[in-house]
Amino acid sequence: EPEVTQTPSHQVTQMGQEVILRCVPISNHLYFYWYRQILGQKVEFLVSFYNNEISEKSEIFDDQFSVERPDGSNFTLKIRSTKLEDSAMYFCASSGERDSPLHFGNGTRLTVT
Amino acid sequence: KNEVEQSPQNLTAQEGEFITINCSYSVGISALHWLQQHPGGGIVSLFMLSSGKKKHGRLIATINIQEKHSSLHITASHPRDSAVYICAVNTFNTDKLIFGTGTRLQVFP
Numbered sequence: 001e002p003e004v005t006q007t008p009s010h011q012v013t014q015m016g017q018e019v020i021l022r023c024v025p026i027s028n029h030l031y032f033y034w035y036r037q038i039l040g041q042k043v044e045f046l047v048s049f050y051n052n053e054i055s056e057k058s059e060i061f062d063d064q065f066s067v068e069r070p071d072g073s074n075f076t077l078k079i080r081s082t083k084l085e086d087s088a089m090y091f092c093a094s095s096g097e098r099d100s101p102l103h104f105g106n107g108t109r110l111t112v113t
Numbered sequence: 114k115n116e117v118e119q120s121p122q123n124l125t126a127q128e129g130e131f132i133t134i135n136c137s138y139s140v141g142i143s144a145l146h147w148l149q150q151h152p153g154g155g156i157v158s159l160f161m162l163s164s165g166k167k168k169h170g171r172l173i174a175t176i177n178i179q180e181k182h183s184s185l186h187i188t189a190s191h192p193r194d195s196a197v198y199i200c201a202v203n204t205f206n207t208d209k210l211i212f213g214t215g216t217r218l219q220v221f222p
Contacts (some may be wrong), residue, residue, distance in 0.1 A: 033208070
């Protein structure tokens with residue numbers, strides 16, 4: 001069964017550095033999402049992406065964050081100038097249609113030191 | 114107040130027991146999702162429903178739109194069912210899922 005893959009599984013970075021989290025969604029899916037889960041807390045929506053543009057973003061998704069689908073297969077989340085509070089598990093998800101079940105990747109655990 | 118509330122927060126059971134996890138929500142929804150989060154962190158979609166009942170193997174999900182309530186049932190529970198079960202909802206005209214805090218289930222042999 002096709003799956004969403006995320007790399008790396010764990011990223012450690014120093015405060016102030018930029019990180020890029022990578023995702024390969026399921027190939028025929030059209031809707032892409034990033035979610036994050038701070039340790040011990042619930043999962044939170046960051047951004048949705050469709051037709052090569054952001055369709056919705058949360059208050060969390062400020063100018064520090066950006067998303068890109070550079071080559072038709074990868075879907076990336078860039079975090080500029082990371083802060084300690086950016087430490088979390090970041091999940092990529094995709095779906096074939098807007099109202100269909102999401103397929104999640106296994107997540108990237110980001111640790112900012 | 115959280116828009117999506119789950120109960121209980123933690124649940125332990127003996128293998129073979131019937132499990133029920135509840136989810137209540139306070140917003141209008143277009144769909145409700147039940148998700149399973151494994152100890153390693155990965156999330157798997159179990160059900161997406163907007164009315165009635167769905168069954169997959171030993172798992173059953175029900176939803177009552179009027180009462181804004183959904184339940185996830187596990188029949189003949191097994192230690193491999195141990196995970197966090199998360200309820201999440203789609204509201205109208207939005208892409209985002211709103212998540213509950215999850216129910217941690219441990220099934221002992």
